[in-house]
Amino acid sequence: MKGSLIIVGFFALGIAVGLLSIVPQRLIDSDISYYALCALMFCVGIGIGSDSELLSSFKKVNPRLMMLPIMTIVGTLAGTAAAALLLPHRHLFDCMAIGSGFGYYSLSSIFITEYKGAELGTMALLANIMREILTLLCAPLLVRWFGKLAPITLGGATTMDTTLPIITRASGQDFVIVSIFHGFCVDFSVPFLVTFFCSL
Numbered sequence: 001m002k003g004s005l006i007i008v009g010f011f012a013l014g015i016a017v018g019l020l021s022i023v024p025q026r027l028i029d030s031d032i033s034y035y036a037l038c039a040l041m042f043c044v045g046i047g048i049g050s051d052s053e054l055l056s057s058f059k060k061v062n063p064r065l066m067m068l069p070i071m072t073i074v075g076t077l078a079g080t081a082a083a084a085l086l087l088p089h090r091h092l093f094d095c096m097a098i099g100s101g102f103g104y105y106s107l108s109s110i111f112i113t114e115y116k117g118a119e120l121g122t123m124a125l126l127a128n129i130m131r132e133i134l135t136l137l138c139a140p141l142l143v144r145w146f147g148k149l150a151p152i153t154l155g156g157a158t159t160m161d162t163t164l165p166i167i168t169r170a171s172g173q174d175f176v177i178v179s180i181f182h183g184f185c186v187d188f189s190v191p192f193l194v195t196f197f198c199s200l
Contacts, residue, residue, distance in 0.1 A: 036110065061177055061178060061181045062178075065149075065178050065181075066181070068149060068152065068153065068178065068181075068182050069181070069182050069185035069186050069189075070185075071153070072102070072152075072153045072156060072182065072186055073102070073186065073189060073193070075153065076099045076100075076102060076156070077096055077099055077100070077193075079099065080095045080096050080098065080099030080100075081095065081096060083095055083099075084096070093197045093198075093200040094116065094120055094197075096197045097112055097115075097116070097120075097124070097193075097194050097197035097198045098112065098120070098123055098124045098127050098128075099127075100189075100190060100193035100194045100196075100197055101124050101127070101128040101131075101156075101157075101190060101194060102128070102131070102156030102157040102186045102187075102189070102190055103128050103131040103132045103135070103155060103156035103157050103158040103163075104128060104156070104157040104158070104187060104190045105124070105125050105128035105129050105132070107190055107191065107194075108124050108128055108190055108194050109121045109122070109124040109125035109128065111191065111194045111195060111198065112124045112194060112198060115195070115198035115199070116198055131154065131155075131156055131158075132155070132158045132162060132163060134154060135151055135154045135155040135156075135158065135159075135163045135166070135167075136162075136163060136166050138151070138154070139151035139154075139163070139166045139167055139169070139170040139171075140169075140170045142154060142170070143170045143171055148170075148171040148172065148175055149171075149175075149178075151163070151166070151167050151170055151171060152167055152171065152175065152178065152179050152182050153182075155167060155179070155182075155183070156183075156186050157183055157186045157187040157190055158183065159179040159180070159182050159183035159186075160179065160180045160181075160182070160183025160184050160187065161183065164176070164179055164180065164183070167179050
């Protein structure tokens with residue numbers, strides 16, 4: 001939760017800096033966000049590559065539960081497509097690009113800003129931060145109402161890091177490996193799906 005609030009704080013600070021025109025326009029018009037994205041992807045790769053136990057732990061996952069990331073992706077995309085029907089001023093694929101962030105706000109919002117502009121990128125940032133915050137706040141209720149897999153599906157790409165502690169507390173230690181596997185697979189899909197829907 002603290003990490004999400006820090007991200008929102010930096011977002012608000014960025015808005016304030018933009019409104020006050022502190023940053024030179026030539027810097028804003030440059031490819032700085034693209035280079036920041038490349039650096040972020042590099043850090044993600046380092047994080048995955050340096051965790052030697054991550055891939056070996058996936059062997060312990062029940063084969064039936066390996067379908068969970070696919071169902072999360074399909075369910076999220078179906079939900080965003082349905083939401084697009086209620087937002088006639090928004091294009092279907094724009095809504096699906098936002099949903100394809102799966103809670104990975106830092107990566108998806110940069111991609112969407114690059115492809116579609118700052119307005120849609122801001123919407124992606126806020127929508128994906130809300131997904132993480134809802135997981136952090138509602139995990140125990142989700143387990144009670146919908147079962148132990150519910151907070152994992154809601155957490156999306158965040159279930160291997162920021163929301164893992166609350167999911168472990170709510171769903172139990174038996175779901176730690178499932179949660180990490182789910183987060184890894186959904187996380188891996190984000191750059192491909194976001195860029196795909198942005199290009200349509």
